[in-house]
Amino acid sequence: MNNGNVLEMNGIEKSFAGVKALSQVDFRVKGGEVHALLGANGAGKSTLMKILSGAYEADGGEIRINGQALQIRSPADAKAAGIHCVYQEVDTSLVPQLSVAENILLDRLASSRGKAWLRWGSLYAEAQKILDQLGLQVSVRQKAGSLTLAEKQLVLIARLLVEEAKFIILDEPTAPLSLEEADRLFLIVDRLKAAGIGIVFISHRLPEVFRVCDAISVMRDGRMITTEPKTNLQPGDVIRAMLGRSFDEEYPKLDASIGDVVLEVKGVAAGHRVRGVDLEVRSGEIVAVVGLVGAGKTELSRLLFGADEAERGRVTVGGKQAKLSGPAAAVASGIVLVPEERRKEGILVGESVLHNLSLPVLRPLSRMGFISGSSERKLADGMIGRLGIKTPSSGQLTGYLSGGNQQKVAIGKWMSTEADVFIFDEPTKGVDVGAKRDIFRIIGELACQGKGILYLTCEFAEALGLADRILVMCDGRIVKQFARGEATQEDLLYYASAGREELA
Amino acid sequence: MNNKLLQFSFKYGALIFIGLVLLFFSLYNEYFFTYGNLTDILRSISIVTFVAIAVTISLTVDGFDLSVGSTVSLSTVVTATLMVWFQMPLVLVIVIPIVIGALVGLLNAFLIVKVRIPDLLATLAVMYIVSGIHKTYTKGYSIYSNMQMQDGTKAPGVMEKDFLWIGQGKLLGVPFPVILMIVAVIGAHLFFKYTRWGRQMIMTGGNEEAARLSGLKVKKIRTIAYVASGVFAAIGGILFAARVGSGQIDAGSPLLMEAVAAVFVGYSVLGAGRPNVFGTFVGAVLTGVLINGLTMLHVQYYTTDIIKGAVLVLALAVTFIHLTRRKV
Numbered sequence: 001m002n003n004g005n006v007l008e009m010n011g012i013e014k015s016f017a018g019v020k021a022l023s024q025v026d027f028r029v030k031g032g033e034v035h036a037l038l039g040a041n042g043a044g045k046s047t048l049m050k051i052l053s054g055a056y057e058a059d060g061g062e063i064r065i066n067g068q069a070l071q072i073r074s075p076a077d078a079k080a081a082g083i084h085c086v087y088q089e090v091d092t093s094l095v096p097q098l099s100v101a102e103n104i105l106l107d108r109l110a111s112s113r114g115k116a117w118l119r120w121g122s123l124y125a126e127a128q129k130i131l132d133q134l135g136l137q138v139s140v141r142q143k144a145g146s147l148t149l150a151e152k153q154l155v156l157i158a159r160l161l162v163e164e165a166k167f168i169i170l171d172e173p174t175a176p177l178s179l180e181e182a183d184r185l186f187l188i189v190d191r192l193k194a195a196g197i198g199i200v201f202i203s204h205r206l207p208e209v210f211r212v213c214d215a216i217s218v219m220r221d222g223r224m225i226t227t228e229p230k231t232n233l234q235p236g237d238v239i240r241a242m243l244g245r246s247f248d249e250e251y252p253k254l255d256a257s258i259g260d261v262v263l264e265v266k267g268v269a270a271g272h273r274v275r276g277v278d279l280e281v282r283s284g285e286i287v288a289v290v291g292l293v294g295a296g297k298t299e300l301s302r303l304l305f306g307a308d309e310a311e312r313g314r315v316t317v318g319g320k321q322a323k324l325s326g327p328a329a330a331v332a333s334g335i336v337l338v339p340e341e342r343r344k345e346g347i348l349v350g351e352s353v354l355h356n357l358s359l360p361v362l363r364p365l366s367r368m369g370f371i372s373g374s375s376e377r378k379l380a381d382g383m384i385g386r387l388g389i390k391t392p393s394s395g396q397l398t399g400y401l402s403g404g405n406q407q408k409v410a411i412g413k414w415m416s417t418e419a420d421v422f423i424f425d426e427p428t429k430g431v432d433v434g435a436k437r438d439i440f441r442i443i444g445e446l447a448c449q450g451k452g453i454l455y456l457t458c459e460f461a462e463a464l465g466l467a468d469r470i471l472v473m474c475d476g477r478i479v480k481q482f483a484r485g486e487a488t489q490e491d492l493l494y495y496a497s498a499g500r501e502e503l504a
Numbered sequence: 505m506n507n508k509l510l511q512f513s514f515k516y517g518a519l520i521f522i523g524l525v526l527l528f529f530s531l532y533n534e535y536f537f538t539y540g541n542l543t544d545i546l547r548s549i550s551i552v553t554f555v556a557i558a559v560t561i562s563l564t565v566d567g568f569d570l571s572v573g574s575t576v577s578l579s580t581v582v583t584a585t586l587m588v589w590f591q592m593p594l595v596l597v598i599v600i601p602i603v604i605g606a607l608v609g610l611l612n613a614f615l616i617v618k619v620r621i622p623d624l625l626a627t628l629a630v631m632y633i634v635s636g637i638h639k640t641y642t643k644g645y646s647i648y649s650n651m652q653m654q655d656g657t658k659a660p661g662v663m664e665k666d667f668l669w670i671g672q673g674k675l676l677g678v679p680f681p682v683i684l685m686i687v688a689v690i691g692a693h694l695f696f697k698y699t700r701w702g703r704q705m706i707m708t709g710g711n712e713e714a715a716r717l718s719g720l721k722v723k724k725i726r727t728i729a730y731v732a733s734g735v736f737a738a739i740g741g742i743l744f745a746a747r748v749g750s751g752q753i754d755a756g757s758p759l760l761m762e763a764v765a766a767v768f769v770g771y772s773v774l775g776a777g778r779p780n781v782f783g784t785f786v787g788a789v790l791t792g793v794l795i796n797g798l799t800m801l802h803v804q805y806y807t808t809d810i811i812k813g814a815v816l817v818l819a820l821a822v823t824f825i826h827l828t829r830r831k832v
Contacts, residue, residue: 307717331719345717348710359707359718366700373698413718 005031005166006066007052007083007198013060014047021047022222025061029167029198034189036201036209036230039219040242040493045202048219049169052200053085054078065166082166088175090152096145101127103144104158130158134188150181154188161195168192169200174208175294178272186212204292206235206497220244239490239497253466254444259283260318262452263335263421265304268313273299275476276312281421281452286443288455288467289478292496296476297456298340301425304454305337306330317420331360334420338410338427342403346410349399353391354380356398356409361416383412388438404435411442422446423454428462440466460492474498514826515775518783518819522790529797536800543679549792550681551576551743555756556763556770556784557692558736563767563779564696565729566709567616567623572737572763574635575608576756579741581638584647584663584751591661598742605738608634609731616730617723631760639753647751663749671746681743688736693781705729709779762791765816771823790815 007029014022022044029035039045050056052063054075063070065081072078078085087093094103102109104127109118127140136154138147144155153173160168170189174182189212192199203209209216210230217227218241225241263281268274273296281287291297302308304315306324315322315335322333330336339345347356357380358365365375380394387408391401398409407427414422424443428436443466447453457463463470470487472480472495480495530537555572562569579601586592586600608630615626643654649662673680696702708715708725716722737756744755769790770776770783794815795808803811 305717326721327717328719328721336719337717339717344711345714348707348714350710351707355703355707359715359720362700362703369699369701371698371700371703 004066005196005198006064007167008064009048009052009061010064011061012048012051012058012063014051014056014058020222022051022058025219025222025224026227027217027224028227029200031166031196031198032193033215034193034199034201034213036203036213036216037219038203038209038216038238038242043219043242044222045219046171047222049085049171049200049202052078052083053169054083079163082164083169084160084163084165084167085169085171086153086156086160086173087171088173090149090156093156094144094152096143098144099140100131100138100142100144100147100155101140103155104130104140104162106159107163127158130161133161134158134191136188148181150177150184153177153185157188157192161192165197167198167200169202171202172204172294173201174203174205176272182208204294204497206238206494208498209238210235218242235494236490239493243489243493254441254448256284256286256444256447256450258285258468259450262318263304263454264316266314266316268300268303268310268315269476270299270303270308270311273476274303274310277473277476277478279454279471279478281454283420283450283452284447285469286447286453286455286467288457288463288470289473290457290460290463290470290492290496291473293458295458295473295496297458297473298425299476300473301337301339301423301454301456304330304423305335307337307339331417331419334418335423336360336414336417336419336421337423338407338414338425340425340429342406342410342429343399347398347406347413349397349406351398352395353384353389353398353401353409354394357383357394357413357416360413379416383415387412387415387442402432402435404431404438407431407435407439408442411439415446419451421452421454423456425456426458427455428457428459460489460496463492464489472496510826510829511775514772514777514822517822518769518773518786518790522786522793525790525793525797529793529800532797533800536797541796543682545789545792545796546682546685547679548796549788550679550685551740551747552759552762552766552791553685553785553788554688554736554740554743555759556766556788557688557781558733558740559763559767560692560770560779560781560784561705561729561736562623562627562733564705564709565726566712567726567729568627569609569612569730569733569737570624570627570760571608571612571631571634572733572740573756573758573760574631574638575605575734575737576741576744576759577754578608578634578638578641578756579605579738580744580755581642581647581751581753583742583745585642587664587667588647588649588651588659588661588751594664594666597664597667601738601742602735605734605736605741606731607734608737609734610727612734613727613730617726635754635757642751642753644753646753649750663745668746668749671743671748681747684743688739689781689785696781701725701728761816762788762812765812765819766791768816768823769819772819772826775826777823777827787819 009027012022012025025048037045051058054072054077057073063072070081101124105123124140131140138151173185177185189199201213213230215229216233216238218225218238220242260283261280262283265277265279267276267278269276277300289297303310306326306329310324315324317334322335323329343349358376362371365371377394384391384394389405389408391405398406427439443453455467468484470482471478472492474496535541555576558572559569582601582604583597586597612627612630615621616623651659653659671681675683696706704720704725708720708722712722741756745751766787767779767784769787770780773783773786776783791812794811798808798811
């Protein structure tokens, strides 16, 4: 049903610190339509949606509803115009101590125009009516904090109904959901659609996009590439539009001789993020695990390093079972991790480069508990030279270095240990091109020394350039394996977006 | 310019302030800057310095041990009763309170590391528990030589001479507690500066998760830190008993705030911006000098708390203005 509402964004422009994030983007959603917005990481879709929901202000262009131009300068402006967004972090939008009913009617309760006295009976009845409308089976008296993630999401959507939303942005709503939960969400989406609400649906999973959406828009590099009704498109078309021509980066791949299996992972699982992963890495081999954001890569890397506890599964290093009771045990077994959250987890920003680099090897550096200052400095200076860490001295606080140099410190601290297996989780995130090349070189050298490398990334081009073998991860499982040279970016994206063989 | 002034005041402010205070009191009273008075000041801060080192250790691992004051109280009365009630040999008189301090530290560590109660709340609760234990143990009475027991008899023991020497004696003209204090300050400083365990504590305090992901056993490290904190507080309690020659009830409670003040003054010494043993010592000296000098000015003892509080506020202001500007 179309009640005639039309949202238009015309010629939207946005730059961050001189870098163009969006140029001349047009986007159009009708009431009663589910419109998918697709694009690889960094294509600009979240920026566009943040402009629409008032989190950012556009540098240029216009937004119109039913032909009338709107000024959206803040989230409040967007809400007043009937545009609402359900972000991935649903927890931050709900008040866990309050009941479902209070959360649904929160805006009214919190507003100063509200009545001084609450009438609980009518409050619950009203909330119940909205839940019935959506076909939601939760008690209105239940505390929001005790709901499952999927239920929280639906309560948030219920709140938007109260606020008479005309347009709703769902930002990767299914990423944290199980298949059954996602199915329930789609039913609700259908009801919203029937109520004449226009929905922008952001997702990485192509099958569900083709299932629930009416129209598909694809963005790439800050531009709108295509907008078509679903019926005019095939999954292959969408993937090609998302990737465009891949501009080849240079990946200096060193030839390492591949030896015996150093890391063997069997059935490792925890929660719904990692659902039973088997893999092996040989000495000298670089194995990439690719997947979209939310596929479970970071969770997997933390399990293998003992940073989080696995519910099931076995890990062996060099034939010996590794203890994963904690990172200390993993390091003792020969597994080390360069984590994704560099500044919070990879290095200590408030400590010197020297102290960061020597941290894992303090024991061999000390005699009777006393750290040998000269050996420590020798080790650090050697590593600074070898990795090309740009720092005025080893005494510099690591937090003052550039992102790439911080990452080199995070890698370098492990290089003087006797680890056999190096796990890298998105090591090039926020790193400039020069440092990126250095990091690839370091990883190649580690492989040449006979280390086993597990490289987790959502940058497909990196995996294709660097890895001897590529595993594709989706929804917590390894769904496909490719040898070097076997796959293209399209193949990887296809399997990473939950594509199946039969659709190919 | 403004920024440079701030940098300078952060780095040298505390030391210059002490210098000015010393200068002022020396000019005001000729007795102030004499060997006798200066050693008096050092002796008066020896106990609080031990407690302040305890707090420094807990802060180094990004914790906060509020139970040190009541640990001092417990250790003081236990020390006294071991002699007065039980006539134990000197070795046990010293070892048992230290073991008790370690046990308090273990309890703190259990609540913080295992049960995961935030440090301040856990040690606040333990502070009350330990304070209650020490009052229950002595039924609310202070302990002194041959004290009157509740059943009407006299306690069999006295505070031993050898023991009292620890708090009151002199070695080569220097009060023995001052020597102990200097040894403790230097020892703790060397520990944090040069040993593996000290470094691991500092790194754990810097960012616990990053330290854990670098392979440090952060739970063990934090446990050791709290045990060490308890032990230093217990030593403070033993010194207290030796100094006053009795087991005073609630002896330690005012020491908590004094120790915390010393530690946070220490944050701003030489621009450290973090807990450090040398700074803590300087902080303790500053409070000692102020109290000594103010007493000479005939300021009533009950107003000294205002001065101590003001010094703490000043030190905190300098430290936090600086830290919020420096944000890495």
